[in-house]
Amino acid sequence: MTVPPVLKSPLSKSLKIALIQLKAGADKAANLTKVTKFVEEAVTKSPTLDLVMLPECFNSPYAVSEFRNYAELIPTGETTTLLSSLAKKHGIFIVGGSIPEIAPEEGNKIFNTSLTFSPEGEIIAKHRKVHLFDIDIPNGITFQESLTLTGGDKATVFKLGEFGNVGLGICYDIRFPELASIASRSPYSSFAMFYPGAFNTTTGPMHWHLLARARAVDNEMYVVLCSPARDVEGGGYQAYGHSLVVDPSGKVIAEAGEEEEEIIYAELDKDAIPKVRDGIPVHYQRRFDVYGDFVGEGKAKVSDK
Numbered sequence: 107m108t109v110p111p112v113l114k115s116p117l118s119k120s121l122k123i124a125l126i127q128l129k130a131g132a133d134k135a136a137n138l139t140k141v142t143k144f145v146e147e148a149v150t151k152s153p154t155l156d157l158v159m160l161p162e163c164f165n166s167p168y169a170v171s172e173f174r175n176y177a178e179l180i181p182t183g184e185t186t187t188l189l190s191s192l193a194k195k196h197g198i199f200i201v202g203g204s205i206p207e208i209a210p211e212e213g214n215k216i217f218n219t220s221l222t223f224s225p226e227g228e229i230i231a232k233h234r235k236v237h238l239f240d241i242d243i244p245n246g247i248t249f250q251e252s253l254t255l256t257g258g259d260k261a262t263v264f265k266l267g268e269f270g271n272v273g274l275g276i277c278y279d280i281r282f283p284e285l286a287s288i289a290s291r292s293p294y295s296s297f298a299m300f301y302p303g304a305f306n307t308t309t310g311p312m313h314w315h316l317l318a319r320a321r322a323v324d325n326e327m328y329v330v331l332c333s334p335a336r337d338v339e340g341g342g343y344q345a346y347g348h349s350l351v352v353d354p355s356g357k358v359i360a361e362a363g364e365e366e367e368e369i370i371y372a373e374l375d376k377d378a379i380p381k382v383r384d385g386i387p388v389h390y391q392r393r394f395d396v397y398g399d400f401v402g403e404g405k406a407k408v409s410d411k
């Protein structure tokens with residue numbers, strides 16, 4: 107075996123993040139007011155915060171019958187405009203959960219789309235959920251996003267300013283290890299995968315932590331999941347909550363409860379990735395001669411927008 111070189115961390119400076127776990131109801135204006143209030147609370151409590159993340163579908167109910175009713179144009183819709191102004195006002199990155207997007211240039215198809223904003227309020231990443239949540243578990247849950255949504259056709263990797271590269275997926279995307287592999291490997295070398303998500307009370311207990319920790323250990327990178335809180339009184343889709351930050355060794359370093367609307371904080375340490383990769387060097391031991399290379403330069407369809 108060739109001894110791997112001690113590489114510089116793909117995270118050049120420790121990153122302070124906050125995850126906002128909230129309940130999204132039918133009133134879009136109320137959902138957006140709540141986002142504004144929570145972002146303000148996060149930056150007040152942690153004045154040196156670098157990044158705030160929101161959950162999947164934070165401005166609308168998570169329901170196949172509602173996606174088209176709540177869908178907005180990007181970048182001119184009210185949610186995009188609000189998140190851009192919040193990022194700029196507070197000088198932070200915002201990983202803007204996801205919202206239903208209507209795309210006139212694609213025959214008015216609806217996508218489940220996540221945007222990330224720079225501290226200047228610019229859109230620096232746009233990910234359309236690639237793998238649609240179509241499942242049917244007898245006596246558990248049946249859901250078919252594909253009844254109203256269209257899947258995106260690209261993996262998303264982008265530069266988070268001076269910190270380094272990160273990958274972005276949405277919820278069910280986490281079940282497909284390829285997106286995280288693409289992001290973590292050369293030439294992208296990301297330090298984290300961000301997944302706004304909304305697992306539920308059937309699949310959450312089975313797989314939420316397992317998948318987050320698996321993607322972290324597979325790739326020796328940070329994995330960050332932000333969920334809506336479970337809304338028992340509101341009825342409808344019962345999100346699992348448990349917003350989560352997992353470090354590159356697979357350890358959960360921050361976690362929210364299930365039904366609470368709350369903000370959790372974590373610091374992604376710039377030295378953690380090289381430390382883990384030096385100890386268990388799977389990152390450098392891959393045998394592409396045996397199983398091929400599906401990432402390589404130009405092989406995967408990767409975009410930041």
Ligand SMILES: NC(=O)CCC(=O)C(=O)O
Nearest residue numbers: 239277278304305306309
């Ligand atoms: N919103 C989603 O994609 C839900 C995914 C989910 O619950 C799962 O088990 O996967």
